[in-house]
Amino acid sequence: MEGVISRIPGGKNLRDYEEACRTFSFREAAAELYGNRPGPVNIAYLAVDRQVTEKGLRDKTALFFESGDREEKYTFAQMAAYSNKFANVLKKHGIGKTDRVGIFMPRCPELYISFLGIVKRGALAVPLFEAFMEDAVFDRLRDSGAKAIITTPELRKRIPANKLPDLKHVFVVGGCGTLKKGDIQWHNEMAEASREYEVTRAGPEDPYLLLYASGAEGSPKGILHAHRGAVGIYITAKWVHDLCQDDIYWCTADPGWITGIAYGFLGPWMHGVSVVIRGGRFDAEDWFKTLSKYKVTVWYSAPTAFRMMIRGGPGLHARYPLYLRHILSVGEPLTGEVLEWSLRELGQPIYDTWWMSETGMNLICNYRCLPLKVGSIGKPFPGVRAAVIDDEGNELPPNQIGNLAIEAGWPAMFTGVWNNHEEYYNYFRHYPWFTTGDAAYYDRDGYFFFQGRVDGVINTAGERVGPNEVENRLLQHPAVTDAGVVGKPDSLRGEIVKAYIRLDESYNWTKELADDIRNFVKQGLAAHAAPREIEPRGFIPKDREGRNNRRVLREWALGLDHK
Ligand code: PRX
Numbered sequence: 268m269e270g271v272i273s274r275i276p277g278g279k280n281l282r283d284y285e286e287a288c289r290t291f292s293f294r295e296a297a298a299e300l301y302g303n304r305p306g307p308v309n310i311a312y313l314a315v316d317r318q319v320t321e322k323g324l325r326d327k328t329a330l331f332f333e334s335g336d337r338e339e340k341y342t343f344a345q346m347a348a349y350s351n352k353f354a355n356v357l358k359k360h361g362i363g364k365t366d367r368v369g370i371f372m373p374r375c376p377e378l379y380i381s382f383l384g385i386v387k388r389g390a391l392a393v394p395l396f397e398a399f400m401e402d403a404v405f406d407r408l409r410d411s412g413a414k415a416i417i418t419t420p421e422l423r424k425r426i427p428a429n430k431l432p433d434l435k436h437v438f439v440v441g442g443c444g445t446l447k448k449g450d451i452q453w454h455n456e457m458a459e460a461s462r463e464y465e466v467t468r469a470g471p472e473d474p475y476l477l478l479y480a481s482g483a484e485g486s487p488k489g490i491l492h493a494h495r496g497a498v499g500i501y502i503t504a505k506w507v508h509d510l511c512q513d514d515i516y517w518c519t520a521d522p523g524w525i526t527g528i529a530y531g532f533l534g535p536w537m538h539g540v541s542v543v544i545r546g547g548r549f550d551a552e553d554w555f556k557t558l559s560k561y562k563v564t565v566w567y568s569a570p571t572a573f574r575m576m577i578r579g580g581p582g583l584h585a586r587y588p589l590y591l592r593h594i595l596s597v598g599e600p601l602t603g604e605v606l607e608w609s610l611r612e613l614g615q616p617i618y619d620t621w622w623m624s625e626t627g628m629n630l631i632c633n634y635r636c637l638p639l640k641v642g643s644i645g646k647p648f649p650g651v652r653a654a655v656i657d658d659e660g661n662e663l664p665p666n667q668i669g670n671l672a673i674e675a676g677w678p679a680m681f682t683g684v685w686n687n688h689e690e691y692y693n694y695f696r697h698y699p700w701f702t703t704g705d706a707a708y709y710d711r712d713g714y715f716f717f718q719g720r721v722d723g724v725i726n727t728a729g730e731r732v733g734p735n736e737v738e739n740r741l742l743q744h745p746a747v748t749d750a751g752v753v754g755k756p757d758s759l760r761g762e763i764v765k766a767y768i769r770l771d772e773s774y775n776w777t778k779e780l781a782d783d784i785r786n787f788v789k790q791g792l793a794a795h796a797a798p799r800e801i802e803p804r805g806f807i808p809k810d811r812e813g814r815n816n817r818r819v820l821r822e823w824a825l826g827l828d829h830k
Contacts, residue, residue, distance in 0.1 A: 268603030271638050272616050277592060278635020281506040287649035293678050296502035296650075300537070309469040310497040311386035314536040315350060316466065318343040324539045330532070331515075331561055332376050334546025341376055343539070346383065349457070351464035353384025356456045360436050362415055364389035364467060367477055369408055369416035370522075371395040371426065374546040377440045377453060378522060379532055381417045386475045389467030391491075393477045396523030401425045402740065402791040406486055407479045408434060410686060417453060420445050469494035477685055478525055480624040481733030483704075483722035483817075489685025490624050496529075497537065499628035499679030503648060504534030507620060507632045508565055509593050517543040517558065518567040524730075525624040526597055529679070530567055551579020559587035566591055569598045571728035571760050573605045573617070578759070584612050593635070595620055598729030599761040600717060603641060619644050621717060623703060624731075625694065627679030631715050643714040644707075651677050653715060655707055660697030663708075668718050671707035672700035723817040725754035727762050730795045737798065738815065740791045741766060744784050746774040751807040751815045752798065755824040765824050766798035769807055776803050 281287060301308060318324040325344035332339045341349075362368060368385045370392055372378045385392045393411045395404055404425050408416065412433040418426060420442030428434050439446055440453040469475070472493050479487040504510050508530065516535045520526035535542050543561045547553075554576060558566065573596065576583070594609060594617045601619040609617045621631040621644035631653055633645035647653040652674035655663045663669045675695060684690040694701055706718040725732040734752035741750035749769040754762035768784070770776060781801045789797035808819035822828055 268607050268641050271640050273638050274636060275615065278509050279511055280509050281634055281636055284634055284637050284646065284649065287506075291649040293498055293502070293650050297498045297678070300498055300501045307469055307471045307494045307497065309387060309466045310475055310494045310533060311350065311383045312466045313497050313501075314533050315343055315383060316347045318536065318539050319347050322539055327539065328541045329536060330376060330379065331541060331543045332546070333557070334374060337375070339376060343536075346380065348462040349380040350383035350387055351462050352457050352460040353381055354387040354464045354466075355460040357384060357388045357390065357415070359456075359460070360415065360451075362388065362390055362436070365474070366390045366415070367393050367411040367413040369393045369395055369411070369413040371397065371399070371404065371416055371418040371422050372440060373397045373419065374522065374544055375440070377417070379544075382522070387464060387466045389469065389473070391474050391477045394523050394528065396521060396793065397422065398793040398795060399425070400790050400793055401427060403793055405430065410486065411477055411489055423447065423450070471495040472682055474682060476528065478528070478624055481724060481731045481736060483724050483733060484735050486736065487733060488687065488690055490681045491683040491685060492627050492679065493682045496627045496679035497533070499677055500529045500534045501537045503629040503632070504530065504538055507629045507634065507648070508534065508567065508595060509635055510535055510538045510540050510565060512539045514540050514564045515543065515561055516540050516565045516567070517545070517561065517563045519545070519572060520567070520569070525627065526567070529628060549575060551576045552583055555583050555587040558589055558591065562590040564590055565593045567595045567597065569729040570596055570601050570605050571599065573608070574759055577604070577608050589613065591615070594618065597622070599726050606641060621645070621715070625681045625701075626673065626677070627681060628677065630673055630677065640714045642716060644717050645715065646713050654700065655709060656697060656700055656702075660700060665711045666708055668706055668708045670721060671703045671705040671715070671717075672697065673703065675699045675701050723753065725752070725762055725764055727754065727764055727795060728760040732764055732796045734817070736792060737764060737766065737788060737796055740788050741768060741784065743791070744787045746771050746780060746784065749807040751820045753817065753820040753824045755800065763799040764796065765800045765802070767802050767804045767807060767820065767823060769805065770803045
């Protein structure tokens with residue numbers, strides 16, 4: 268599918284993009300969000316308490332939650348009170364400002380309550396995706412020096428507390444009677460805690476979130492976000508997601524990733540909007556049911572999920588009445604197949620948005636008030652300057668592929684890389700540009716087109732996988748003497764993780780061995796990081812410094828070496 272889709276009427280908040288670009292500044296958005304307060308306020312207060320104390324929404328449902336046999340809803344007043352309780356629990360256990368607290372749980376209300384409690388206390392939430400296995404959990408907890416973690420009995424098994432000297436408290440949600448010695452029962456503590464808590468004041472640069480993201484080389488990086496980011500999340504939730512108070516919003520991303528945090532709950536709640544959180548595994552029919560049952564009006568998801576819905580069964584959408592008025596996508600290229608499907612079956616286009624863990628907010632987007640160009644990630648958010656630069660930092664003209672860069676200074680820009688200043692400055696090596704690591708070009712109308720990663724970072728089903736992390740794990744397997752990992756194009760997942768290995772001479776290549784190696788990676792890191800394809804080769808290509816040559820690996824993955 269190609270071409271332009273003309274503007275679809277019905278957007279409510281941003282009426283004139285060009286005018287906003289001329290006149291808008293983030294100072295204006297800050298004034299709208301903070302009112303007449305002198306400076307940034309704790310983002311957790313802005314998300315929940317404020318809806319109760321200032322906006323008259325105490326009894327409005329903040330959260331509709333459904334997973335397995337749990338089906339619950341929580342008002343803004345409940346979320347405010349429960350998160351106060353958890354802040355008091357943390358206080359009781361000596362956890363305070365700037366301490367890091369891990370969250371390692373499947374989606375459940377306790378996760379959101381804990382997150383808000385941590386942030387209200389002035390501590391830093393360290394979300395860990397529930398699919399992480401022991402090595403991945405260990406790396407992140409060790410690097411962050413987390414003092415406490417909140418988990419479930421099932422996931423508790425993957426936390427090697429004895430190897431983590433900084434980790435003093437393990438809070439366990441559920442599973443009464445089965446606690447390990449020294450672990451603390453989350454619900455018991457909550458029952459005893461007061462509902463009253465004075466939310467810790469937050470300065471603009473005070474961090475509230477430490478989120479690990481994979482890079483091409485080395486271990487995952489701890490991306491720091493500060494309370495000032497609220498301004499960027501707030502105004503994009505309004506202008507990009509077009510949220511209004513009577514919307515029902517469903518962002519399908521997991522809260523282990525930035526999307527599930529910024530737009531999963533913080534952004535919509537700052538607008539007093541009810542959110543749907545659906546736990547459990549993906550199931551196409553169940554997703555249609557969820558959209559229908561909760562009368563979701565604004566839906567934020569990802570291309571692989573849309574493709575899985577398309578393949579889940581033709582006509583499924585027709586069985587469930589839908590109430591959608593705005594659909595958005597993130598994380599991977601929005602393919603023509605998906606756009607065609609949404610136009611045909613859902614009667615409206617999907618609006619792509621581009622951003623990263625590091626950017627903290629949507630930065631290049633499609634808007635209701637502009638025509639869509641098929642294949643484009645859209646235009647910079649008003650007040651944001653994006654460019655395409657060469658390797659020396661010079662700006663390139665339209666229609667030339669180069670490094671996608673954003674001028675530093677947008678409100679939700681990350682404030683650091685934990686324990687690694689050098690990494691942080693590396694992003695700004697062409698200051699004032701922040702170098703994204705993505706390749707892109709823009710056309711003469713100012714629309715940007717994503718052209719893949721510049722480095723070797725793999726994007727599989729919208730999830731960011733560092734090839735180096737997978738290679739290191741592969742090398743720990745006794746049958747593997749060398750390994751090179753690369754993204755291979757895939758029609759469902761965008762890319763899959765493909766591993767080339769050099770086999771130890773004492774092993775024979777069999778399907779069983781391939782499965783064993785795949786499982787070994789899965790057990791150590793996470794299912795999404797395990798290679799879907801493993802191929803033995805006589806050598807792994809290297810560059811002059813002796814590092815894996817990712818260009819040649821990519822050629823192998825595309826089959827170019829056989830052509
Ligand atoms: O390569 C880009 C891709 O996802 C990367 C960021 O990944 P992460 O930090 O996990 O955040 C994901 C969602 C915020 C980017 O560097 N990406 C993000 N949005 C898009 C995208 N690729 C294509 N199209 C997009 N809309």
